Amino acid sequence: xxxxxxxxxxxxxxxxxxxxxxxxxxxxxxxxxxxxxxxxxxxxxxxxxxxxxxxxxxxxxxxxxxxxxxxxxxxxxxxxxxxxxxxxxxxxxxxxxxxxxxxxxxxxxxxxxxxxxxxxxxxxxxxxxxxxxxxxxxxxxxxxxxxxxxxxxxxxxxxxxxxxxxxxxxxxxxxxxxxxxxxxxxxxxxxxxxxxxxxxxxxxxxxxxxxxxxxxxxxxxxxxxxxxxxxxxxxxxxxxxxxxxxxxxxxxxxxxxxxxxxxxxxxxxxxxxxxxxxxxxxxxxxxxxxxxxxxxxxxxxx
Numbered sequence: 001x002x003x004x005x006x007x008x009x010x011x012x013x014x015x016x017x018x019x020x021x022x023x024x025x026x027x028x029x030x031x032x033x034x035x036x037x038x039x040x041x042x043x044x045x046x047x048x049x050x051x052x053x054x055x056x057x058x059x060x061x062x063x064x065x066x067x068x069x070x071x072x073x074x075x076x077x078x079x080x081x082x083x084x085x086x087x088x089x090x091x092x093x094x095x096x097x098x099x100x101x102x103x104x105x106x107x108x109x110x111x112x113x114x115x116x117x118x119x120x121x122x123x124x125x126x127x128x129x130x131x132x133x134x135x136x137x138x139x140x141x142x143x144x145x146x147x148x149x150x151x152x153x154x155x156x157x158x159x160x161x162x163x164x165x166x167x168x169x170x171x172x173x174x175x176x177x178x179x180x181x182x183x184x185x186x187x188x189x190x191x192x193x194x195x196x197x198x199x200x201x202x203x204x205x206x207x208x209x210x211x212x213x214x215x216x217x218x219x220x221x222x223x224x225x226x227x228x229x230x231x232x233x234x235x236x237x238x239x240x241x242x243x244x245x246x247x248x249x250x251x252x253x254x255x256x257x258x259x260x261x262x263x264x265x266x267x268x269x270x271x272x273x274x275x276x277x278x279x280x281x282x283x284x285x286x287x288x289x290x291x292x293x294x295x296x297x298x299x300x301x302x
Contacts, residue, residue, distance in 0.1 A: 016103060019094045023144070024107035026090055030083050030132060031138075032252055034116040041075045042120055048072075052211045054117075054126040061128065070133075076117060077134035079141055081170050087142065088166040088173075092153075096144045104144070143173045149180060155188035164198040171205055176213035183212055186221050186283070193282040206274050213251060222280065226288045229276045232269040 014022070037045075045052065048068060061076075063069055094292060096104075113130040129245045130138075148169065160168050172179060172187075179187050190208065194201055208225075280287040 012092070016097075016100050019096065020100055020107055022224045023087075023090060023094060024104055024111070025094070026087060027108060027142075028111050028113060030086055031113050031115045034118050034125065036080070036082075036118040037076055037120065038080070039120050044075060045072065053113055054119075054124055055216070057117075058126055058128055061131070073131055073134045074137060077130065077157075078139050079138055081167065081174075083168040084142060084173070085166045087144075088197065089167050091142075091144055091173075092148075092169070095147065098145050101139065101145065105136060105139055108139065142217075146173045146178055148178075149184040152179065152184045155191045159194075160201070161189040161198055164201060167198075167202055170206060171209060172201065175209045176207075177215075179212065182219050183215075183221075186212075187209055190279065190283055194279070195282070196278070200275075200278075204279055207272055207275050208279055222284050222286075225276050225280050229273055229288065230290060232264075232273050235264045236266060236269055236273075239264060 030123075043056065049057070049072075052060065061073060062070055063291050099146055113135055115128065115130050117126040117128070119125070152172070153169075156168055157164055177183070187208075190205075194204065196204070211220070211224055215221065277287045
């Protein structure tokens with residue numbers, strides 16, 4: 001949506017019916033453009049339904065008594081961030097109320113919603129009518145009534161590149177804990193202080209939102225960051241120690257001895273430690289150093 005159109009909408013006093021009509025029209029248009037499923041969703045489909053062809057998949061989706069069909073519908077028709085990014089400008093200006101969701105649902109469910117499922121492999125797109133149950137779930141997951149603090153929006157507009165602004169807002173809209181008060185203040189400083197690329201900013205934001213969702217009421221965000229950093233660090237230490245034991249024992253022996261096989265994505269944990277340091281140094285100007293434990297196991301960071 002262009003800036004002129006956003007200004008027109010923001011300056012209009014829209015009643016509930018007009019707001020819902022505008023949003024229903026936009027959502028229906030995005031659904032009509034098609035839905036792209038992820039490789040993970042395709043893997044679930046193939047492993048659960050034995051690599052179905054588009055025609056076989058259409059038959060599965062039409063079989064309402066099949067309990068596995070419900071899970072499949074939920075996965076396929078889950079609005080991803082690319083869809084939400086295209087809705088964000090409109091949602092920000094409409095300021096939808098909770099009681100307006102019912103009317104939006106009525107308008108959307110009253111439409112014949114046709115879409116095309118696009119696969120990440122060579123399979124041809126599957127054109128079909130979107131089930132009513134899927135449309136209802138689709139609306140619920142858009143979080144259309146969530147609103148961001150005005151100060152936080154201003155910080156995003158001032159400090160985040162225009163290309164990434166809507167992606168940032170969508171991640172905040174989808175956050176488990178809506179940032180308000182001191183959390184909103186922290187994120188405003190985060191956007192101001194972080195000097196990095198758009199992809200890394202989004203990566204840092206995902207991580208910090210996950211940490212903030214679990215934060216206690218003591219408001220000590222730095223301590224929460226360091227607690228998560230120590231968790232990743234200790235998990236990596238366990239992996240390194242287990243690898244050392246495997247040099248003198250086989251896996252079966254260690255399991256019989258009651259040793260637990262540590263499971264963690266080493267590259268992911270290492271990357272998150274690096275990001276936590278970047279966030280902490282940018283916002284607080286400091287971080288805790290955790291390079292070596294008392295047993296001499298060293299974790300190297302790139």
